[in-house]
Amino acid sequence: MTNFISLADVTNIDALIQSGLESKANPFAHQSLGKNKTIGLIFFNSSLRTRLSTQKAAQNLGMNVITMNVGQDSWGLEMEEGVLMNADKAEHVREAAAVIGRYCDVIGIRAFAELQDRDKDYREQVMHQFAKYAGVPIVNLESATRHPLQSLADCITIEEAKTVKKPKVVLTWLPHFKSLPQAVANSFCEWMNVRAAAGEVEFVVTHPEGYELAPEFVGNAHVTHDQDEAFAGADFIYGKNWSSYTHYGQVLTQDPSWAVTMNDLRLTNNGRFMHCLPVRRNLKVSDEVLDSPYSLVVEQAANREWSAQAVLKEILSNI
Amino acid sequence: MTNFISLADVTNIDALIQSGLESKANPFAHQSLGKNKTIGLIFFNSSLRTRLSTQKAAQNLGMNVITMNVGQDSWGLEMEEGVLMNADKAEHVREAAAVIGRYCDVIGIRAFAELQDRDKDYREQVMHQFAKYAGVPIVNLESATRHPLQSLADCITIEEAKTVKKPKVVLTWLPHFKSLPQAVANSFCEWMNVRAAAGEVEFVVTHPEGYELAPEFVGNAHVTHDQDEAFAGADFIYGKNWSSYTHYGQVLTQDPSWAVTMNDLRLTNNGRFMHCLPVRRNLKVSDEVLDSPYSLVVEQAANREWSAQAVLKEILSNI
Amino acid sequence: MTNFISLADVTNIDALIQSGLESKANPFAHQSLGKNKTIGLIFFNSSLRTRLSTQKAAQNLGMNVITMNVGQDSWGLEMEEGVLMNADKAEHVREAAAVIGRYCDVIGIRAFAELQDRDKDYREQVMHQFAKYAGVPIVNLESATRHPLQSLADCITIEEAKTVKKPKVVLTWLPHFKSLPQAVANSFCEWMNVRAAAGEVEFVVTHPEGYELAPEFVGNAHVTHDQDEAFAGADFIYGKNWSSYTHYGQVLTQDPSWAVTMNDLRLTNNGRFMHCLPVRRNLKVSDEVLDSPYSLVVEQAANREWSAQAVLKEILSNI
Numbered sequence: 001m002t003n004f005i006s007l008a009d010v011t012n013i014d015a016l017i018q019s020g021l022e023s024k025a026n027p028f029a030h031q032s033l034g035k036n037k038t039i040g041l042i043f044f045n046s047s048l049r050t051r052l053s054t055q056k057a058a059q060n061l062g063m064n065v066i067t068m069n070v071g072q073d074s075w076g077l078e079m080e081e082g083v084l085m086n087a088d089k090a091e092h093v094r095e096a097a098a099v100i101g102r103y104c105d106v107i108g109i110r111a112f113a114e115l116q117d118r119d120k121d122y123r124e125q126v127m128h129q130f131a132k133y134a135g136v137p138i139v140n141l142e143s144a145t146r147h148p149l150q151s152l153a154d155c156i157t158i159e160e161a162k163t164v165k166k167p168k169v170v171l172t173w174l175p176h177f178k179s180l181p182q183a184v185a186n187s188f189c190e191w192m193n194v195r196a197a198a199g200e201v202e203f204v205v206t207h208p209e210g211y212e213l214a215p216e217f218v219g220n221a222h223v224t225h226d227q228d229e230a231f232a233g234a235d236f237i238y239g240k241n242w243s244s245y246t247h248y249g250q251v252l253t254q255d256p257s258w259a260v261t262m263n264d265l266r267l268t269n270n271g272r273f274m275h276c277l278p279v280r281r282n283l284k285v286s287d288e289v290l291d292s293p294y295s296l297v298v299e300q301a302a303n304r305e306w307s308a309q310a311v312l313k314e315i316l317s318n319i
Numbered sequence: 320m321t322n323f324i325s326l327a328d329v330t331n332i333d334a335l336i337q338s339g340l341e342s343k344a345n346p347f348a349h350q351s352l353g354k355n356k357t358i359g360l361i362f363f364n365s366s367l368r369t370r371l372s373t374q375k376a377a378q379n380l381g382m383n384v385i386t387m388n389v390g391q392d393s394w395g396l397e398m399e400e401g402v403l404m405n406a407d408k409a410e411h412v413r414e415a416a417a418v419i420g421r422y423c424d425v426i427g428i429r430a431f432a433e434l435q436d437r438d439k440d441y442r443e444q445v446m447h448q449f450a451k452y453a454g455v456p457i458v459n460l461e462s463a464t465r466h467p468l469q470s471l472a473d474c475i476t477i478e479e480a481k482t483v484k485k486p487k488v489v490l491t492w493l494p495h496f497k498s499l500p501q502a503v504a505n506s507f508c509e510w511m512n513v514r515a516a517a518g519e520v521e522f523v524v525t526h527p528e529g530y531e532l533a534p535e536f537v538g539n540a541h542v543t544h545d546q547d548e549a550f551a552g553a554d555f556i557y558g559k560n561w562s563s564y565t566h567y568g569q570v571l572t573q574d575p576s577w578a579v580t581m582n583d584l585r586l587t588n589n590g591r592f593m594h595c596l597p598v599r600r601n602l603k604v605s606d607e608v609l610d611s612p613y614s615l616v617v618e619q620a621a622n623r624e625w626s627a628q629a630v631l632k633e634i635l636s637n638i
Numbered sequence: 639m640t641n642f643i644s645l646a647d648v649t650n651i652d653a654l655i656q657s658g659l660e661s662k663a664n665p666f667a668h669q670s671l672g673k674n675k676t677i678g679l680i681f682f683n684s685s686l687r688t689r690l691s692t693q694k695a696a697q698n699l700g701m702n703v704i705t706m707n708v709g710q711d712s713w714g715l716e717m718e719e720g721v722l723m724n725a726d727k728a729e730h731v732r733e734a735a736a737v738i739g740r741y742c743d744v745i746g747i748r749a750f751a752e753l754q755d756r757d758k759d760y761r762e763q764v765m766h767q768f769a770k771y772a773g774v775p776i777v778n779l780e781s782a783t784r785h786p787l788q789s790l791a792d793c794i795t796i797e798e799a800k801t802v803k804k805p806k807v808v809l810t811w812l813p814h815f816k817s818l819p820q821a822v823a824n825s826f827c828e829w830m831n832v833r834a835a836a837g838e839v840e841f842v843v844t845h846p847e848g849y850e851l852a853p854e855f856v857g858n859a860h861v862t863h864d865q866d867e868a869f870a871g872a873d874f875i876y877g878k879n880w881s882s883y884t885h886y887g888q889v890l891t892q893d894p895s896w897a898v899t900m901n902d903l904r905l906t907n908n909g910r911f912m913h914c915l916p917v918r919r920n921l922k923v924s925d926e927v928l929d930s931p932y933s934l935v936v937e938q939a940a941n942r943e944w945s946a947q948a949v950l951k952e953i954l955s956n957i
Binding site: 346347362365366367368370371372374375378379388391496596597598599600601602606609610616617620621624 | 674676678702704706710711712713716719720721722723724728729730732733734736737738740741742
Binding site: 047048060280282290305 | 355357359383385387391392393394397400401402403404405409410411413414415417418419421422423
């Protein structure tokens with residue numbers, strides 16, 4: 001593994017999950033690996049879990065960490081090629097990426113979807129431009145269409161918590177008044193479809209009409225608009241809001257019946273509730289669910305440290 | 320000591336002061352204590368001394384430090400229980416604290432008073448919610464009503480600079496056009512009252528009418544509205560502005576005669592001037608005082624490193 | 639060398655260039671030098687290269703790094719003496735510098751020209767006040783009139799890339815619609831004039847009328863308004879925009895013929911193109927130049943790490 005931009009960069013999911021679990025059991029076993037190595041964490045957007053867990057994972061491995069907020073610590077970056085730079089962007093990614101790549105051994109980048117222009121978002125320009133020009137490994141800290149460090153943490157969490165050999169995992173849309181990216185849902189589909197193909201899980205997606213995810217992500221997952229049907233016998237309920245892909249970036253409904261409550265959980269097979277956080281309580285999920293023993297959200301967030309450590313460990317091993 | 324939220328968490332002030340002085344003499348003697356331990360410094364408000372000194376103290380002890388500005392690096396946190404989160408706060412402290420507590424071994428938090436609702440400020444919701452949900456030790460980096468790391472540094476400074484066994488210490492209100500929290504004054508009273516009860520100091524508070532501090536903080540201190548009377552024979556003059564507690568958050572007067580000048584200092588027993596900084600020169604204190612050998616303000620700020628180190632050392636010893 | 643505020647602090651440029659090249663060859667050879675030493679990086683303005691490269695250089699030397707954005711992480715600082723501080727600045731540099739100097743062994747400061755008041759900018763108040771009150775070495779991370787870490791990196795870059803014993807180095811003004819400081823151009827002149835006096839380079843400056851640099855910086859350099867004449871036979875073309883010094887801070891022309899293209903480069907002796915970055919592509923320099931093998935801009939930025947390391951190494955050796 002050189003870059004970790006999407007699942008396509010991963011040769012062996014199982015090995016990565018096991019590596020994460022080993023790091024969790026023994027966080028400081030590989031500190032010589034990162035000695036005199038520096039990761040630069042570049043944030044175009046806000047972050048809590050990703051900022052802290054990636055920094056922590058890197059430090060567990062003995063790395064130095066440099067964090068930078070683009071547009072706050074520095075200035076905006078131009079991503080388009082061949083333009084006359086006479087507007088607000090003071091620097092081109094060609095220079096910025098190449099220079100950061102000279103100071104850092106690995107670069108992590110967070111750059112959300114803007115939700116204005118679907119083609120632009122789905123081109124994943126920021127990640128690809130950095131990967132093209134940085135000259136060092138790139139780690140996706142959530143991009144316009146994917147959040148693979150989250151998905152790997154999700155796999156680790158399911159692996160830890162499953163009580164049956166092949167659990168039924170349901171991704172359900174949750175209501176929200178804001179327009180949110182599809183990245184977490186896309187990534188979760190991408191990873192779960194591979195896990196399903198390997199016979200590790202049964203994967204179902206449920207959402208209101210109009211919230212269909214992009215075909216390349218939803219793949220062969222079973223999709224239903226009937227949440228109750230989806231929840232029946234489920235072992236894991238993965239909640240997430242996303243805005244419409246078809247009517248790009250739009251909020252088509254805020255139907256509160258899609259929020260997850262204990263009544264919904266009772267349809268499941270003692271199903272555990274998962275969410276990548278942050279979660280708006282009582283809007284998307286009830287207090288009762290989040291504060292119940294069925295909730296895995298904190299453990300899932302804690303596993304972000306181990307997914308990041310597994311990825312960085314493999315990248316460092318290949319430098 | 321598990322948390323360091325207020326003086327109530329401290330079992331032995333003298334031991335903590337001595338520990339601070341030992342760290343000052345030998346800063347790097349306990350670097351193995353913090354090895355592979357991480358402190359997360361969470362700022363809801365701006366900081367200079369606290370940010371730098373706490374980070375420095377943690378590094379002296381061999382810790383890793385992760386700093387985060389809430390609302391700038393990340394997003395606002397909901398502190399109230401049971402609410403429908405459909406407004407501007409994207410995450411609840413229940414999740415945020417629990418998750419940060421999974422990445423960090425100790426959490427430091429700065430969250431100032433909002434000075435709008437006295438009951439809310441004095442409930443110290445942010446500190447208490449973090450302490451309740453983080454699952455790891457919490458260090459108060461200045462809360463709505465207290466600044467105990469400052470008070471401990473003040474005790475260390477007085478211990479170093481005193482020339483008599485039981486110095487007379489005066490807290491005086493200073494004029495300011497802005498509405499400032501009572502936290503530093505409250506904390507100083509809280510700590511000085513305990514020092515006075517132990518026979519270590521004589522403690523006097525002076526301020527204009529209407530600036531009475533909360534009874535639970537001012538305690539049995541001698542309070543006078545006559546600054547000259549308070550200053551007579553004083554060994555330490557501790558200056559600070561605060562807004563009214565009674566008329567909560569209001570600026571009732573900006574009377575410049577309350578500013579400290581050399582004329583005021585001449586009433587004292589070669590009294591040393593203290594202030595937690597930042598200080599507005601010539602508004603609250605004259606240049607002449609701050610630039611005189613009577614000023615302790617820089618030494619006092621320098622001692623913030625050693626108060627933080629004493630606290631972190633004790634917390635690390637108990638992890 | 640105690641401070642590194644301007645070239646006047648440097649006793650031996652050659653030794654510093656060699657030290658930079660040695661660090662580049664062997665970055666981690668002197669990690670014990672910085673053990674338990676802390677550098678505070680104080681930014682009054684945005685930064686990318688300086689922020690990352692100085693942090694990296696300090697970590698290469700084993701130092702701890704604390705970064706602070708003034709006015710974002712903390713608050714504005716008053717630089718004038720004797721004022722009544724009743725406006726927006728909450729703290730005086732006398733206290734701030736002295737206190738930071740108690741926490742940090744070295745302080746780096748970035749504070750750009752405001753381009754409103756030439757005398758004020760050229761007094762270099764921020765650097766001089768910090769140097770006066772901090773009590774520890776100060777490193778200039780770009781001040782109102784100078785950027786010496788950049789100039790040292792430029793010298794290293796020319797030393798590495800030169801193909802003749804005494805290369806012809808040309809500083810050319812580039813068009814820009816914004817009002818930019820003269821700092822990089824000033825510093826480059828200051829350093830190149832000393833290199834020219836030592837017989838190391840031939841130095842020429844070219845710019846439109848009205849863009850004359852301050853006499854104390856341009857010194858005895860050959861100045862021409864004919865860019866073609868300047869470029870003839872040049873080995874290095876150093877491009878930079880600056881606003882007028884005479885009509886202080888003004889943009890007098892945006893004449894696009896001053897931008898550097900391959901046609902201009904063809905006038906040179908296979909001249910290499912240099913720029914401190916960020917650079918606005920196709921406004922100041924064409925894509926064709928920047929993406930050609932003649933461009934040194936990324937290597938030049940990479941050398942910022944080694945110029946910072948050379949400076950910090952010498953400062954640490956003298957602490």
